[in-house]
Amino acid sequence: LLLRNFSSHRMWMKAAMLIGSMLVFLALQLILHLDVSWTQHMAYRPSTQSIPISAPWEKAFRNYENFHARCSEHRNWTRQFLEATVESNRSNSHRRFDNCRVLVYVEGGAGMGNRLLSLVSAFLYSLLTKRVFLLDSRGNLPKLLCEPFSNSSWVLPFDFPFKALDEAATLRDFGKATAVSKNSSAQVVRLQLDHDQSVEDGRFFCIETRESLQFVSWLVWTSNQYYVPRFFTFPELWQPLKALFPNVTLTFTHLSRSLLLPSNSLWEKVTRIYSSYLSQADWRLGIQIRRHSVSDKGRYDEPAFDRVLSCLISQKFLPNIEFGNNISSRQETRNSRIPRHVNHAVLVTSLQVKFFEKLRDLYSNTATVDGSLVRLHMVSHEGVEWHSFDQDEKAFIEMWLLSLSDRIATSSFSTFGYIAQGLGAMRPLLVELRGEISEQMSMEMSHVCYIGQSIEPCNHFPFYPTRSQCAVIQTARSNTHLAWIRRNLLPCQDLPQGLQLV
Ligand code: GDP
Numbered sequence: 001l002l003l004r005n006f007s008s009h010r011m012w013m014k015a016a017m018l019i020g021s022m023l024v025f026l027a028l029q030l031i032l033h034l035d036v037s038w039t040q041h042m043a044y045r046p047s048t049q050s051i052p053i054s055a056p057w058e059k060a061f062r063n064y065e066n067f068h069a070r071c072s073e074h075r076n077w078t079r080q081f082l083e084a085t086v087e088s089n090r091s092n093s094h095r096r097f098d099n100c101r102v103l104v105y106v107e108g109g110a111g112m113g114n115r116l117l118s119l120v121s122a123f124l125y126s127l128l129t130k131r132v133f134l135l136d137s138r139g140n141l142p143k144l145l146c147e148p149f150s151n152s153s154w155v156l157p158f159d160f161p162f163k164a165l166d167e168a169a170t171l172r173d174f175g176k177a178t179a180v181s182k183n184s185s186a187q188v189v190r191l192q193l194d195h196d197q198s199v200e201d202g203r204f205f206c207i208e209t210r211e212s213l214q215f216v217s218w219l220v221w222t223s224n225q226y227y228v229p230r231f232f233t234f235p236e237l238w239q240p241l242k243a244l245f246p247n248v249t250l251t252f253t254h255l256s257r258s259l260l261l262p263s264n265s266l267w268e269k270v271t272r273i274y275s276s277y278l279s280q281a282d283w284r285l286g287i288q289i290r291r292h293s294v295s296d297k298g299r300y301d302e303p304a305f306d307r308v309l310s311c312l313i314s315q316k317f318l319p320n321i322e323f324g325n326n327i328s329s330r331q332e333t334r335n336s337r338i339p340r341h342v343n344h345a346v347l348v349t350s351l352q353v354k355f356f357e358k359l360r361d362l363y364s365n366t367a368t369v370d371g372s373l374v375r376l377h378m379v380s381h382e383g384v385e386w387h388s389f390d391q392d393e394k395a396f397i398e399m400w401l402l403s404l405s406d407r408i409a410t411s412s413f414s415t416f417g418y419i420a421q422g423l424g425a426m427r428p429l430l431v432e433l434r435g436e437i438s439e440q441m442s443m444e445m446s447h448v449c450y451i452g453q454s455i456e457p458c459n460h461f462p463f464y465p466t467r468s469q470c471a472v473i474q475t476a477r478s479n480t481h482l483a484w485i486r487r488n489l490l491p492c493q494d495l496p497q498g499l500q501l502v
Contacts, residue, residue, distance in 0.1 A: 037146050037267040041257075044274060046284075046406050049425050057244045057254045064127045065149045071100035071132045072152035078102070078134065078160055085187040085217040086164055103131040103219045104156065104165055107139035108194060110224035111385060112395040113415030115141065117226035117457055118193075120255045124228055128237055131219065138162065140392045146261040164188060165220045171209065172200040189216045193223035195461040202463050206470030207235065226418070228252065229489055229499040230462045235476045238484070248488050248501040249454050252422035260423065262400055266393065270400045277377045278404070281345030285317055286405035286424075287359075288398075289350040290414040292434045300354040303437035308355070308409075309362070311431045311449035317409055318346070319368040342372035347405065349398040349416075353381035399423070412494035418457035427452045430494055450493060454502040458492035462499040 042050060071077065081097040103126040107115050119141060126133035134156050135142045142155040156162075168188035192201045203209045213219060228251055231237050245251040262270060278284050289308055291299065312318040319342075348356040360376040368374060379401065380394040399416060402408055403423035410417025410428040421428045431449045432440075440448075477485075492498035 036264045037261040037270075040267070040271070041261070041400075044271065044404050045424070046404075048406070051250060051253060051425050053257070054245055054247070054250070054254050056246070057258075060127060060244055061258055065151070067130070068132055068149050068154070069151040071097070076157070078156055082161065082164055082188075082218065099130075101131045101217050101219075102134055103129075103221055104134045104136055106136040106165065106220055106222045107141055108222045108224055109387065110194075111387060111416065112392050112399070113417075113419050114224035116256075116260055116396075116399075116419055117415055118221075118223035120252065120259055121223065121225065121227040121231070122221040123259055124231065124255060125221075128231070128240055129214070136162070136165075140389050143389070144263055144266060144393060144396050145259075146263050146267075148259050148261065165190070165218070168218070168220060170201060171203050172198055174200075187216060188218040188220065189213065190220040190222070193221065193225060193227070193463075195224055197463065199465070199469060202465050203469060205230075205463055205465050206472065207476060208470065208472045210234070210236070225461055226252075226415070226457045226459050227462075228255070229456070229459045229501045232489060232501065233462075233477075233485060233499075235478075235481065238477075238481050242484070249456055250425060251501055252418075252456050253425045256419065256423050260419070262396060266397060266400075269397055270404075273379060273397070273401060274404060277375075278345045278347060278401070280343070281375070282343045283345070284405040284407075285344060285346045286402035286408040286420060287312070287346060287348045288402055288408070288410045288414065288417045288420065289348065289352070289355045289431075290411035290416055290433065291352075292411075292413055300352040301437065304433055305355055305358055307433070307437055307448060308431055309359070311429065312409060314445075315409075315429050315449060315451070317407060317429055318363075318374065319344070319370050319372045321362065321366040322369050342370070344372060344374045346374060346376045347398075347401055348376060348378050349380075349402060350378075351382050351385060353378065356381070413458075413460070415457065421452070421455055422457055425455055427455055432494070453490065453493055454500050456501040458495055458498040458500045460492070460495055460498045462497075 074080070077097060077100070081100060081102070084097065103122060105119050105122045108118075110118075119135075123133045125131075133154060135154050137155050137158050137160070147153055147155075165188060168190045169186050170190045170192055174186070191204055192198075193204060204213075232241050232248070241251075242248075245254065261267075287308070289304070291301070291304060309318075313320050346359070348359060350356065356376060356378040363374040363376060379398055382391055382394065385391065395416065399419045400423065402417075402420035403426075405424065405426075408417070408421055408424060408426050408428045410421060410430055411433045412430050413434055417428060417430075428451070429449060430452050432443070432447060488501060490500055490502050492500045
């Protein structure tokens with residue numbers, strides 16, 4: 001019956017129109033839904049943030065994208081390549097993967113900021129050492145981030161045999177680093193580069209280890225660190241890095257704007273919140289309050305609030321307030337019409353709602369000395385951190401919203417704040433909020449809050465192996481390289497043992 005009906009001309013026409021409109025719909029979906037954040041986010045940024053992309057970086061990124069697409073041409077290539085490498089079963093059909101050595105980024109148990117920074121570091125290392133960069137699909141990041149390459153995916157398939165990665169040897173299993181050699185049977189090696197890595201894992205920072213890792217087909221990278229500043233000290237990477245990022249203080253800005261774009265559904269949430277609460281203001285301020293106190297991690301406390309407020313006012317990030325002085329009526333007497341106030345929208349992000357409530361109540365109940373209006377907003381207040389998908393999503397949305405501000409105030413030592421300042425290419429007002437504030441009363445004001453020396457995140461634990469840990473003594477750096485390091489790499493202001501590109 002169906003066939004008879006279809007044979008009639010009208011039915012064919014209808015079917016063709018239906019299929020045609022479905023195709024148009026699918027094409028529109030693809031056009032509209034692909035990489036929305038890629039193309040749109042610059043329109044939401046203040047003009048001070050419109051930094052042109054570094055041309056050498058863009059070229060390298062496009063070349064990498066083509067390389068990634070070439071390796072991903074064959075369906076199921078990752079599984080086939082793994083089988084070929086693990087079983088040393090290098091049949092001719094697997095030779096096609098020989099130039100497709102891989103680096104898989106596996107999310108550790110850290111917060112969003114730490115994970116994003118280490119993802120970016122791992123990607124840059126892959127690009128520089130000609131490896132295909134892939135994300136472990138079991139983590140949250142693949143669901144939160146936009147796919148950055150136009151013709152291929154950076155996510156490992158869900159049915160990938162992850163056991164081979166999870167159970168692979170680490171540098172600890174090799175004793176002296178030189179044991180990972182061209183002839184070694186290890187074709188999958190796990191690099192554990194967290195802040196508390198062991199001495200053996202830290203042999204990654206020996207040049208001879210990195211040389212020997214070239215012969216390993218699969219590297220698995222777990223870390224919670226932003227190693228990009230440290231890469232600039234590697235003799236073999238310094239020149240290429242310098243060429244990619246002529247303005248080193250924008251290194252993370254370029255990397256994050258290429259790699260850390262939110263998925264379409266997240267981007268919709270970012271723009272909805274931005275348009276509802278922030279877009280109408282003359283001036284947008286982002287405040288990120290993160291407590292890393294010793295005794296009571298993350299809780300609200302009055303001394304911390306007082307410090308944040310006094311820093312914001314003294315550094316002119318917020319207008320001053322005058323208790324009991326009706327400033328706005330004084331201004332209005334000059335002109336019978338309603339005066340034009342400067343309109344501040346302030347986004348407060350914190351685990352603790354009380355930081356927001358106190359600021360909001362203060363600016364609602366008290367006039368500002370210059371008559372400007374201050375509206376405060378908060379998106380979430382999670383209380384405690386536990387790294388669920390939901391919490392990661394909120395954190396990422398807030399990092400993005402903070403990054404769209406005109407100015408940003410962040411908390412010392414917080415990678416959450418680093419992501420926002422980097423995306424927004426802003427030097428933050430850093431407020432020292434570690435430890436017990438009440439015990440730090442004698443601290444100099446210049447150590448309590450200060451404008452950051454750079455847009456760049458800090459590499460908290462750059463890890464320098466001692467001479468006895470590396471077989472090759474690290475004297476391979478040229479004098480020009482050393483002079484460059486002295487000029488462009490400084491101790492972090494919020495953690496002097498850390499390393500920062502400036
Ligand atoms: P860091 O610990 O300050 O370096 O920042 P991370 O982002 O690495 O880890 C902190 C985690 O706590 C985040 O991933 C969030 O899950 C949570 N968190 C901390 N502060 C905030 C905040 O202001 N907003 C939200 N939504 N989550 C936060």
